[in-house]
Amino acid sequence: MEIFAKAKAVKLRSHLEKYLIADDDQETVRQSRNGSGKRARWFVELVPDKPNVIRLRSCHGKYLTATDLPFLLGMTGKKVLQTVPENMDWKLQWEPIRDGFQVKLRTWCGKFLRGNGGTPPWRNSVTHDEPHTGATQRWILWDVEAVQVPESESLVEYLSSVSSFSSISEDVLEALSDLGSGPQSPISVVSSVKSPRFSIISTGSPKLLLAAKQVNYSSKYRTGINLFLNAKAVRLRSHHNKYLLAEEDEESVTQDRNGSSKNARWTVEFVPGSDNLIRLKSCYNKYLTASDQHFLLGMTGRKVTQTLPQRLDSSVEWEPIKEGSHVKLRTRYGNFLRGNGGLPPWRNSVTHDIPHRTATQDWILWDVDVVEIQEKSLGNAQAESVEYLEATSSPSSASTKSGHFSEQESSSDHSYVGSSPKSEGRTIYYHIADHESREVNGETEEGYSFSFKGSGVHELTEKLKEETGLEDIVVCTRSPLNGKLFPLRLQLPPNNADMHVVVVPH
Incomplete structure (x- = not known):
C-alpha cells in the first residue's frame, strides 16, 4: 500500500x-x-x-x-x-x-x-x-x-484523472479550462499539506493551488534516513561484499572488493524540503543517478550512472529504507539500487530494478559504512570532523550493523593498506564447467571468488546459484589423488579453510 x-x-x-x-x-x-x-x-x-x-x-x-x-x-x-x-x-x-x-x-x-x-x-x-x-x-x-505526470499534459485532463467526480464539479473544471486558455495565463499545480481544495490567488497571473492530503507513512519505512543523518561521506557494501565504485570514466558505476580507494567514497547530501531523501556524490563531483536507459535490451534493469545534470531532478534522489541491519535505496519510481551477481555482463554491474526471483531478493540490500561524519561544535571548541579509513581502510570501520561508530584496530606497520577487504568466513574460489563437455576451461587462471560465512554444502550451493545466476548446479571439488571431479556431499572443511570448487551445470 x-x-x-x-x-x-x-x-x-x-x-x-x-x-x-x-x-x-x-x-x-x-x-x-x-x-x-x-x-x-x-x-x-x-x-x-x-x-x-x-x-x-x-x-x-x-x-x-x-x-x-x-x-x-x-x-x-x-x-x-x-x-x-x-x-x-x-x-x-x-x-x-x-x-x-x-x-x-x-x-x-x-x-x-x-x-x-x-x-x-x-x-x-x-x-x-x-x-x-x-x-x-x-x-x-x-x-x-x-x-510522474508530464508537465506538458493538459491541466484539465490531469485534474479529471486525479480527482473523483464527487470532489470537483463540472463548473470548476470549466472555469479552470477558461482560466488556462489564455496564452499569458499560466497555471501551475503545486502540492500543499492542507486539506484538499482549490484556490485562485491573484499574483499578476492566475495560479491554481492543488492541495493534497499528506499521507502518514509507517515509521519503519522512514528510519533508513537515520543511518545517514550524521554522515558526511559513506561507503556502500553490497550483498556480495563488494563496494559501490565510481569508475574513472566519470560515468559508469560498478562493484569492487577493494573499498579503500577514493572511488568507493560517496558524499551525502540531503534534499531540501524532504526529510527522507538523499543524494550521493562521487569523488568526481557527479551524482549517483537512476537513469531510464536499459542495462540490456529486453531486461528490466536500468542503468545507474554518474551524472551532473543542469537541474537536480528526482533521478538523483534516493530514499533509504531500513531492512534489519541493512538499507535499501529506492528511486522515486519505486525501483531499488541493485548490486548484481552472476556471469558477465551482469557480474559487478549496478542497476536499479525490482527483484523478481527469490535468489535475487538480497541483491538490493546494502551495508552503510560511515567514513566521515558531519562537523559538530562542542561549546566554544573549534569544530572538527572525524574521518575513518582516509588512508587505511577496512570493511567495517563504521558499519551500521553495530548501531554506532567504532574504530577499527590497526597494526602499527599498517601491513593491510591497499589490500582487499575481507570479512569473516572463508574464501570460495570457483570455476564454471562447460555445460556440454563438463570440462573446465582456464582452470589455471584465478577464476572467481567470494566470501562465504556458511558451513554447509546446501548453503554453499545456494550461494553459488546467486553468484552464477544458474538454477540447477552440482558443486564439485577435485580429488587430490587422481584430479577427477566429485560432488561435495558432506560438511565443508573445518576452520574456515579456503576452498577451490567447480560449478557443473546439471
Whole structure:
C-alpha cells in the first residue's frame, strides 16, 4: 500500500512483463508490452475512511472495475472493464496485498486482478479470478511502477484523472479550462499539506493551488534516513561484499572488493524540503543517478550512472529504507539500487530494478559504512570532523550493523593498506564447467571468488546459484589423488579453510 499512498500515478506490470492498458474504446482493459504510452498510466485515488483500499483511474477518466460479467461462459473469470458508474461503489475498489516485492489486487468479492496468458482469447486478457492451478499462481502478481505526470499534459485532463467526480464539479473544471486558455495565463499545480481544495490567488497571473492530503507513512519505512543523518561521506557494501565504485570514466558505476580507494567514497547530501531523501556524490563531483536507459535490451534493469545534470531532478534522489541491519535505496519510481551477481555482463554491474526471483531478493540490500561524519561544535571548541579509513581502510570501520561508530584496530606497520577487504568466513574460489563437455576451461587462471560465512554444502550451493545466476548446479571439488571431479556431499572443511570448487551445470 505504501507506493500507492505516495504515488499520484502508477503502471502495473504482470508476470508476463506486460503492462495493464486502458484501450482506446474506453471500455476494455488488456495487457501490452508497450508501457510508454499514457494508456498504461493509472491514477491512484485513496478511498475515504478505507486506508487499505484504492481506486485506479485510466487516462480516459474511467475507473478500473471488477464486474460480475463472465469473461467466457462456463469459465470462472469475470471481466475487468473501464467504467464510470453513477455511484462510487465497491466494484471500483481494489485492496493491494503485498507479496514479496510484488502486489496482488483483491476485489470486492475476494478475487484478484489477473493478467492471463495462453492462447486466444485468453492471451493478453485481464480478468478477476482465483488461481486454481499451480501454473497460474503468479498470474495475480503485479509489479508497481510509480510514474510522474508530464508537465506538458493538459491541466484539465490531469485534474479529471486525479480527482473523483464527487470532489470537483463540472463548473470548476470549466472555469479552470477558461482560466488556462489564455496564452499569458499560466497555471501551475503545486502540492500543499492542507486539506484538499482549490484556490485562485491573484499574483499578476492566475495560479491554481492543488492541495493534497499528506499521507502518514509507517515509521519503519522512514528510519533508513537515520543511518545517514550524521554522515558526511559513506561507503556502500553490497550483498556480495563488494563496494559501490565510481569508475574513472566519470560515468559508469560498478562493484569492487577493494573499498579503500577514493572511488568507493560517496558524499551525502540531503534534499531540501524532504526529510527522507538523499543524494550521493562521487569523488568526481557527479551524482549517483537512476537513469531510464536499459542495462540490456529486453531486461528490466536500468542503468545507474554518474551524472551532473543542469537541474537536480528526482533521478538523483534516493530514499533509504531500513531492512534489519541493512538499507535499501529506492528511486522515486519505486525501483531499488541493485548490486548484481552472476556471469558477465551482469557480474559487478549496478542497476536499479525490482527483484523478481527469490535468489535475487538480497541483491538490493546494502551495508552503510560511515567514513566521515558531519562537523559538530562542542561549546566554544573549534569544530572538527572525524574521518575513518582516509588512508587505511577496512570493511567495517563504521558499519551500521553495530548501531554506532567504532574504530577499527590497526597494526602499527599498517601491513593491510591497499589490500582487499575481507570479512569473516572463508574464501570460495570457483570455476564454471562447460555445460556440454563438463570440462573446465582456464582452470589455471584465478577464476572467481567470494566470501562465504556458511558451513554447509546446501548453503554453499545456494550461494553459488546467486553468484552464477544458474538454477540447477552440482558443486564439485577435485580429488587430490587422481584430479577427477566429485560432488561435495558432506560438511565443508573445518576452520574456515579456503576452498577451490567447480560449478557443473546439471
